[in-house]
Amino acid sequence: MITARGLERRFRRKGRSGGEVHAVKGVDLDVEAGELVGFLGPNGAGKTTTLRMLTTLLKPSAGTATVGGHDLLADPLGVRRNIGYVAQGGGSAPESRVDEEIELQGRLYGMSKADVHARGALLAEQLDLAGLGGRLTKTLSGGQRRRLDIVLGLVHSPGLVFLDEPSTGLDPQSRANLWDHIRRLRAEHGVTIFLTTHYLDEADALADRLIVIDDGRIVAEGTPDSLKARVSGDGVVVGVEPEVTSAAADIARQLTGAHDFDVEDGLIRFRVPRGDTAMPELLRALDAKDIVMSSIQVTRPTLDDVFLTLTGRSLRDAEQGAAQPEVTHVA
Numbered sequence: 001m002i003t004a005r006g007l008e009r010r011f012r013r014k015g016r017s018g019g020e021v022h023a024v025k026g027v028d029l030d031v032e033a034g035e036l037v038g039f040l041g042p043n044g045a046g047k048t049t050t051l052r053m054l055t056t057l058l059k060p061s062a063g064t065a066t067v068g069g070h071d072l073l074a075d076p077l078g079v080r081r082n083i084g085y086v087a088q089g090g091g092s093a094p095e096s097r098v099d100e101e102i103e104l105q106g107r108l109y110g111m112s113k114a115d116v117h118a119r120g121a122l123l124a125e126q127l128d129l130a131g132l133g134g135r136l137t138k139t140l141s142g143g144q145r146r147r148l149d150i151v152l153g154l155v156h157s158p159g160l161v162f163l164d165e166p167s168t169g170l171d172p173q174s175r176a177n178l179w180d181h182i183r184r185l186r187a188e189h190g191v192t193i194f195l196t197t198h199y200l201d202e203a204d205a206l207a208d209r210l211i212v213i214d215d216g217r218i219v220a221e222g223t224p225d226s227l228k229a230r231v232s233g234d235g236v237v238v239g240v241e242p243e244v245t246s247a248a249a250d251i252a253r254q255l256t257g258a259h260d261f262d263v264e265d266g267l268i269r270f271r272v273p274r275g276d277t278a279m280p281e282l283l284r285a286l287d288a289k290d291i292v293m294s295s296i297q298v299t300r301p302t303l304d305d306v307f308l309t310l311t312g313r314s315l316r317d318a319e320q321g322a323a324q325p326e327v328t329h330v331a
């Protein structure tokens, strides 16, 4: 569905200081049909710029791509007809009615009135917007407006849809609701979804596969679980009677791949590649030596651990420290 090689984008800085921003520094991407891929990175990493290139809104400074079966540079119109794009700020006009917006969008793609109505009604039903057709879009809640944006992006039945930061600005309940809708869209329409996010929980909850971008470069990719497993392993905390701590720690050290031990009276902390399979083994080994565990806790590593290991910075710190130069001119 998407193949990109060496995509780059430079922006010229406005003003007397001149210079340029190298926003995307050579990105390769491969997305298969039916995948739900999360493009994760801190603010300013280059997510939106990459997305705007893949959706023909921005010309790459270098590189090639095929999107939805069409060459990005040779056939941008073919790309546009076959994709949906839901931008960060959304696309609906505040003074328009919901039905009008859906009809306008469908007509822009050359659909007949009857087809737009049928498709619009189906999507409105599926995205919990049924009965709101007569409402001005400015009167919708944040969650409803975001779902309308998604209807607009899907009305012409694209096989591939790009969602830029789909849940930014929504309250937790609306976010969870939107995630359900996105999952269902993929399941029911078989649509391939490429979404950008800087929310770790969103990436974790939604994506089959993650591509992590930092400072214009891809720094990792894989399933959320494989990324987490690759980086740090699960954290384990075992509680025992203080007098058997050292014997219990010696047994835990025998577990395959166990590392990073921190032992204090009655508490043994360590990491292990797979906590779920290591724990029964540890239980049996302790039991054989008549050592009783008083507590056990296994925690999966977070995507923030992954980002920290890959870049040396936490994703949250990276966002806070992201430089946003005063540039607007498109080179």
Ligand SMILES: Nc1ncnc2c1ncn2[C@@H]1O[C@H](COP(=O)(O)OP(=O)(O)OP(=O)(O)O)[C@@H](O)[C@H]1O
Pocket (backbone or CB within 6 Å): 011, 012, 021, 022, 023, 041, 042, 043, 044, 045, 046, 047, 048, 049, 050, 198, 323, 324, 325, 327, 328, 329, 330
């Ligand atoms: N039109 C533009 N002119 C100049 N610089 C730009 C332009 N658009 C983006 N940039 C710069 O390119 C870099 C990447 O920006 P981009 O918007 O792609 O990041 P992002 O990962 O999408 O961030 P966010 O999560 O905040 O949307 C940033 O340094 C940004 O300031």
